[in-house]
Amino acid sequence: MESFEASVVDSDADAIERSNEAALRPTSLDEFVGQRTVRDQLSLVLRAAVSRGATADHVLLSGPPGLGKTTLAMIVAGEMGATLRVSSGPAIQHAGDLAAILSSLDEGDVLFLDEIHRLARPAEEMLYLAMEDFRVDVVVGKGAGATSIPLSLPPFTIVGATTRAGLLPAPLRDRFGFTAHLDFYSDDELHSIVGRSAGKLGFEISGDAAAEIASRSRGTPRIANRLLRRVRDWAQVHGSGTGDLAAAQQALIVYEVDERGLDRLDRAVLRALCTRFGGGPVGLSTLAVSVGEESETVETVAEPFLVREGLMSRSPRGRIATADGWAHLGLEPPAGALPGAPGGRLFD
Numbered sequence: 001m002e003s004f005e006a007s008v009v010d011s012d013a014d015a016i017e018r019s020n021e022a023a024l025r026p027t028s029l030d031e032f033v034g035q036r037t038v039r040d041q042l043s044l045v046l047r048a049a050v051s052r053g054a055t056a057d058h059v060l061l062s063g064p065p066g067l068g069k070t071t072l073a074m075i076v077a078g079e080m081g082a083t084l085r086v087s088s089g090p091a092i093q094h095a096g097d098l099a100a101i102l103s104s105l106d107e108g109d110v111l112f113l114d115e116i117h118r119l120a121r122p123a124e125e126m127l128y129l130a131m132e133d134f135r136v137d138v139v140v141g142k143g144a145g146a147t148s149i150p151l152s153l154p155p156f157t158i159v160g161a162t163t164r165a166g167l168l169p170a171p172l173r174d175r176f177g178f179t180a181h182l183d184f185y186s187d188d189e190l191h192s193i194v195g196r197s198a199g200k201l202g203f204e205i206s207g208d209a210a211a212e213i214a215s216r217s218r219g220t221p222r223i224a225n226r227l228l229r230r231v232r233d234w235a236q237v238h239g240s241g242t243g244d245l246a247a248a249q250q251a252l253i254v255y256e257v258d259e260r261g262l263d264r265l266d267r268a269v270l271r272a273l274c275t276r277f278g279g280g281p282v283g284l285s286t287l288a289v290s291v292g293e294e295s296e297t298v299e300t301v302a303e304p305f306l307v308r309e310g311l312m313s314r315s316p317r318g319r320i321a322t323a324d325g326w327a328h329l330g331l332e333p334p335a336g337a338l339p340g341a342p343g344g345r346l347f348d
């Protein structure tokens with residue numbers, strides 16, 4: 001895999017996290033757990049392209065972070081026997097950046113564009129033409145003397161990924177021949193991902209410990225793998241070295257992941273909603289500021305999970321804590337604000 005993002009410098013922690021993830025990534029569609037419909041449809045697209053000896057249609061993958069979009073992009077390249085090239089919307093500031101990337105592609109390459117909704121507008125427009133006609137118009141010079149030189153490109157496949165499909169302009173969305181939305185995983189699917197990852201890590205884990213991790217992973221493989229590694233740490237430092245249920249439960253207490261899978265950010269958002277804004281409705285950006293986070297982080301990381309768990313709901317006037325949300329924090333909603341008896345346990 002070749003990355004065009006040499007100018008983007010990761011922190012050490014990011015780099016370690018990425019290399020940990022790389023070791024656990026499935027490398028074929030057969031190994032990819034869950035997302036049955038997406039897998040079947042994508043498999044057809046790829047097999048048909050291979051049998052025609054052509055490049056695959058452009059693929060758009062949307063869904064919350066950590067559900068396997070990057071993994072699927074790598075699998076697309078692997079299954080096509082193609083070279084994967086990687087860049088992302090925020091790394092492409094100017095149309096010229098994209099022209100340089102596109103003109104360096106070889107025939108059949110797969111170009112993964114992460115966070116494609118964050119492409120700068122001129123780059124986005126250049127991409128329309130490149131995706132449809134395999135051509136870019138390179139502008140040389142400035143002002144009245146500027147000329148546009150058409151440059152044809154060899155056929156390639158774009159795999160775009162986005163956490164915010166709604167932000168993609170229709171002309172860009174329409175140029176993808178195959179679009180798929182990744183959904184959160186079931187506990188059973190996460191259980192098998194944890195088992196498979198533990199095998200790859202050479203870490204012995206019991207079925208009930210794997211189930212415990214799965215049920216607290218918020219439907220997200222990345223979180224399941226991360227919690228698994230924390231349980232392994234705990235077992236190696238405090239336990240017998242193997243992952244039994246007690247090790248899993250103790251590790252998850254240390255890392256402040258509660259029994260429903262809420263982590264510190266989720267609880268901070270829910271708590272702010274209840275205690276600072278009386279349960280809402282409150283706007284996303286106000287809520288995000290109150291927990292010291294970017295709106296996008298709250299919207300793409302905490303909110304989908306809180307809504308899915310029935311702890312928060314969205315209304316045209318803003319976010320609202322549900323009766324279950326109040327109960328999860330062990331708080332009493334203001335009189336008459338919500339039906340339902342509060343109760344439940346509080347983690348922090």
Ligand SMILES: Nc1ncnc2c1ncn2[C@@H]1O[C@H](COP(=O)(O)OP(=O)(O)OP(=O)(O)O)[C@@H](O)[C@H]1O
Pocket residue numbers: 020021022024025026031032033034035064065066067068069070071072114161163193221222225
């Ligand atoms: N279906 C799956 N089966 C097994 N492991 C998976 C699956 N999906 C994701 N994973 C694991 O979860 C980790 C995160 O996946 P990936 O990086 O592909 O997510 P993503 O959707 O691209 O996230 P982001 O939007 O943050 O870039 C990977 O290391 C991979 O091992």
